[in-house]
Amino acid sequence: MTLLQNTLSSISSINEDAVAHAQQRLDSLTKPPGSLGILEDIIKQLAGITGQAIPKIGKKTVIIMAADHGVVEEGVSAFPQEVTPQMVMNFLNGGAAINVLARHAGADIACCDIGIATDISHPNLIVKKIKYGTDNMAKGPAMSRNEAIAAIEGGISVATAQISNGSTLLATGEMGIGNTTASSAILAAFSNLPLRQLIGRGTGISPCGLSAKEIAIQKAIDINKPDPADPIDVLHKVGGLEIAGLTGTILAAAAHKVPVVIDGFISTAAALIAGKLEPKAVQYMIASHVSEEPGHSIMLDMLGLHPMLHMRMRLGEGTGAALAFHIIDAVTHIQAEMATFESAGVSTAF
Numbered sequence: 001m002t003l004l005q006n007t008l009s010s011i012s013s014i015n016e017d018a019v020a021h022a023q024q025r026l027d028s029l030t031k032p033p034g035s036l037g038i039l040e041d042i043i044k045q046l047a048g049i050t051g052q053a054i055p056k057i058g059k060k061t062v063i064i065m066a067a068d069h070g071v072v073e074e075g076v077s078a079f080p081q082e083v084t085p086q087m088v089m090n091f092l093n094g095g096a097a098i099n100v101l102a103r104h105a106g107a108d109i110a111c112c113d114i115g116i117a118t119d120i121s122h123p124n125l126i127v128k129k130i131k132y133g134t135d136n137m138a139k140g141p142a143m144s145r146n147e148a149i150a151a152i153e154g155g156i157s158v159a160t161a162q163i164s165n166g167s168t169l170l171a172t173g174e175m176g177i178g179n180t181t182a183s184s185a186i187l188a189a190f191s192n193l194p195l196r197q198l199i200g201r202g203t204g205i206s207p208c209g210l211s212a213k214e215i216a217i218q219k220a221i222d223i224n225k226p227d228p229a230d231p232i233d234v235l236h237k238v239g240g241l242e243i244a245g246l247t248g249t250i251l252a253a254a255a256h257k258v259p260v261v262i263d264g265f266i267s268t269a270a271a272l273i274a275g276k277l278e279p280k281a282v283q284y285m286i287a288s289h290v291s292e293e294p295g296h297s298i299m300l301d302m303l304g305l306h307p308m309l310h311m312r313m314r315l316g317e318g319t320g321a322a323l324a325f326h327i328i329d330a331v332t333h334i335q336a337e338m339a340t341f342e343s344a345g346v347s348t349a350f
Ligand SMILES: O=C(O)c1ccc[n+]([C@@H]2O[C@H](COP(=O)([O-])O)[C@@H](O)[C@H]2O)c1
Pocket: 076, 077, 078, 079, 174, 175, 176, 177, 178, 179, 180, 181, 201, 202, 203, 204, 205, 263, 264, 265, 266, 267, 291, 292, 293, 296, 313, 314, 315, 316, 317
């Protein structure tokens, strides 16, 4: 079996007994039943994933996958391709928004070059380069099917190494100029909605650039004819290397029973592919926030995920996921530390 097949076959459903025990514990705590709303859903999900009614979160890691996109030659981004390696160096030197937010949340960062168009070097960079950026999807497939599978497997090995190294909560992050075009194209391949509803301004493209983006995606769909029944067909024809890497990251988290926080629009495109490859993987996903990209809430609905935060964010990098770490940490403390009706001598009903 290949690494991908092996990972897919290792994914099983979460532990429903632990969910029931977590519910009993939540209902014994000194609060009206259900009054902590979505926080209670998160604690039950963590219980089901970890098999512990009182789950503990230890080391937290944001896995950032970086890659470039040949489709940028169609004028689909407000920024040039050189920003991808420049921002990756910024991540490695600790100066980006994700560095600040991860530090604030007590989380590590693992940054991986899975397909940047140039070579960069840094002692902390994980190099799993599959190719120097994708090809232009408006002219043909973004990558070969084998390259997409290799990128997924790269993501599986990066996430597995982090889990072996003690990470008990993962988050997805990415960097790649042009990757909102690939993400919208993936969504378009899986939905019958008009393209206009699935595209957005990404890094802040002009109305003229937005039209170029729509035309490029329409060409990519017409030329490549991605098959929605075959998620890897969609991924290799209109996806991206960092999206594939994050698909592998998410699948590895599910296979190792580790919760994974899904960041913004691009990360959710990867989650969509992971959920199509193995629907049980969705049980391990926690959505951090809803992005300004119009297609993001459509993707989250397709996955049945409920984002915690509405912050009008559109940065990526894993920034929304790092914010969500604080809430996830908080709920584990609630479940572990609140007094019960019995221990506090509080009456349960009239
Ligand atoms: O995560 C999001 O929701 C998000 C929304 C818009 C843009 N981004 C980031 O911006 C870059 C892609 O934007 P663009 O316009 O080049 O396609 C890429 O590096 C993403 O991390 C991220």
